[in-house]
Amino acid sequence: MTHQDILKACGLTSAELSDGTLAVRSPIDGAEIARVHETSADDMQSVIARSVAAFKAWRDVPAPRRGELVRLLGEELRAAKTELGALVTLEAGKITSEGLGEVQEMIDICDFAVGLSRQLYGLTIASERPGHKMTETWHPMGPCGVISAFNFPVAVWSWNAALALVCGDPVIWKPSEKTPLTAIATHKIMMRAIERFGADAPEGLCQLVIGGAAVGEALVSSRDVPIISATGSTRMGHIVGPKVMARFGRPILELGGNNAMIVAPSADLDMAVRAIVFSAVGTAGQRCTSLRRLIVHRSIKDDLVARLAKAYSSLKIGDPREAGVLIGPLVDKGALDAMQKALSNAKVEGGKVHGGEVVTSGVPAGAYAAPALVEMPTQSATVKTETFAPILYVLTYDELDEAIALQNDVPQGLSSCIFTLNIREAETFLSASGSDCGIANVNIGPSGAEIGGAFGGEKETGGGRESGSDAWKGYMRRQTSTINYSSKLPLAQGVKFDI
Ligand code: UN1
Numbered sequence: 001m002t003h004q005d006i007l008k009a010c011g012l013t014s015a016e017l018s019d020g021t022l023a024v025r026s027p028i029d030g031a032e033i034a035r036v037h038e039t040s041a042d043d044m045q046s047v048i049a050r051s052v053a054a055f056k057a058w059r060d061v062p063a064p065r066r067g068e069l070v071r072l073l074g075e076e077l078r079a080a081k082t083e084l085g086a087l088v089t090l091e092a093g094k095i096t097s098e099g100l101g102e103v104q105e106m107i108d109i110c111d112f113a114v115g116l117s118r119q120l121y122g123l124t125i126a127s128e129r130p131g132h133k134m135t136e137t138w139h140p141m142g143p144c145g146v147i148s149a150f151n152f153p154v155a156v157w158s159w160n161a162a163l164a165l166v167c168g169d170p171v172i173w174k175p176s177e178k179t180p181l182t183a184i185a186t187h188k189i190m191m192r193a194i195e196r197f198g199a200d201a202p203e204g205l206c207q208l209v210i211g212g213a214a215v216g217e218a219l220v221s222s223r224d225v226p227i228i229s230a231t232g233s234t235r236m237g238h239i240v241g242p243k244v245m246a247r248f249g250r251p252i253l254e255l256g257g258n259n260a261m262i263v264a265p266s267a268d269l270d271m272a273v274r275a276i277v278f279s280a281v282g283t284a285g286q287r288c289t290s291l292r293r294l295i296v297h298r299s300i301k302d303d304l305v306a307r308l309a310k311a312y313s314s315l316k317i318g319d320p321r322e323a324g325v326l327i328g329p330l331v332d333k334g335a336l337d338a339m340q341k342a343l344s345n346a347k348v349e350g351g352k353v354h355g356g357e358v359v360t361s362g363v364p365a366g367a368y369a370a371p372a373l374v375e376m377p378t379q380s381a382t383v384k385t386e387t388f389a390p391i392l393y394v395l396t397y398d399e400l401d402e403a404i405a406l407q408n409d410v411p412q413g414l415s416s417c418i419f420t421l422n423i424r425e426a427e428t429f430l431s432a433s434g435s436d437c438g439i440a441n442v443n444i445g446p447s448g449a450e451i452g453g454a455f456g457g458e459k460e461t462g463g464g465r466e467s468g469s470d471a472w473k474g475y476m477r478r479q480t481s482t483i484n485y486s487s488k489l490p491l492a493q494g495v496k497f498d499i
């Protein structure tokens with residue numbers, strides 16, 4: 001399919017693709033593929049007002065009925081999987097299988113959320129007073145602003161939107177300025193589901209706004225948008241988090257990661273190599289869960305580095321649409337420059353760099369690089385910094401305690417893993433004194449999480465949780481009720497206050 005075919009298959013009209021102010025480039029060859037229209041900051045107040053009005057209707061629609069809308073969204077996504085996956089590839093540069101995988105992740109979260117729509121369980125709590133009971137009820141919270149990043153241009157919206165919608169919250173989505181086309185295409189899919197759902201869905205239930213900082217700022221600073229779920233850099237989180245907190249809104253932040261794998265002497269190295277390669281170079285190292293640090297036992301380091309260097313040399317780099325290619329482009333030239341800068345800094349800090357060169361031959365005109373393996377003498381400043389590129393720093397350890405300390409000694413806390421066949425080591429890694437990350441795996445890599453678990457991490461990763469488990473509670477308000485069915489009015493804690 002040509003890129004015009006893909007845009008057409010996704011229902012994007014030429015009016016939507018031209019004459020706008022925001023230029024969209026495909027990372028594959030850097031060529032401009034559209035100029036989309038931006039939402040003006042002046043329009044944001046009416047966007048938010050529509051969302052507030054939609055909330056008043058949507059919160060009263062029974063949750064299982066709200067789930068029906070998400071079920072229809074899942075159906076529409078299934079029908080559109082091929083073309084939307086292809087558009088993810090075109091606009092974000094992912095290889096075909098990962099573009100499709102991203103849409104599958106959207107479908108999965110819809111299925112999860114449909115089930116959830118009948119399981120927004122509260123508690124009954126024992127009261128200390130006779131003739132009393134306590135309950136806890138979860139209520140819809142209000143409009144949810146979703147600010148998403150280029151690297152998962154549509155899945156991140158779906159983790160938030162599927163949950164927010166069953167929880168009774170309207171959604172306003174501001175996608176990355178680098179990936180508005182996938183957002184427009186997804187919004188159309190959502191609108192098809194709404195159309196099929198019928199009149200119970202209020203106008204303004206799901207809105208899309210396209211633009212830069214001013215549009216984001218309007219969402220972030222509005223008291224009418226109680227939830228802001230923002231995915232992106234720690235730098236962005238430093239701006240968004242405090243602003244949302246300052247108005248007592250609820251931020252759900254998914255920021256940087258600096259994910260490590262500990263490889264213990266007992267590890268199955270064949271499996272470890274496969275896991276390392278996928279998680280370090282998949283998506284060209286541009287997942288927030290990408291593997292960035294390898295902490296290898298000294299006794300196996302040379303063997304593992306040699307195997308990795310061999311595996312790296314066989315990886316096909318190029319046009320992500322081509323069969324066999326595993327490493328597509330970085331998102332843009334800026335990302336390539338940042339990668340090269342990190343590599344030269346690592347050298348200054350004593351790093352021995354294998355690979356990492358800019359690739360220009362045999363690839364289209366985008367920003368392509370060979371993945372880099374960098375043996376480091378210490379966990380230096382560069383290693384502690386997240387660079388969104390396929391760079392894997394290799395460190396060594398002698399004792400597990402030391403490996404865990406290295407794993408934890410970075411500002412970020414998203415994902416982590418250990419390869420070991422030793423149950424003591426595995427359980428120590430997962431224990432309270434083990435990995436400090438939101439995700440800690442055994443014998444699989446740090447990336448490619450399923451939607452069933454809560455997704456997110458600690459420290460500079462921002463603390464938010466999205467997707468599975470009870471992350472839905474982040475989209476609702478909790479109400480505690482004490483009900484007195486007796487004819488007396490005893491006070492808690494035995495307090496006497498007779499009048
Ligand atoms: C991200 O990079 O922002 O765990 C999300 C994973 C994917 C999600 C990554 N399911 O790698």
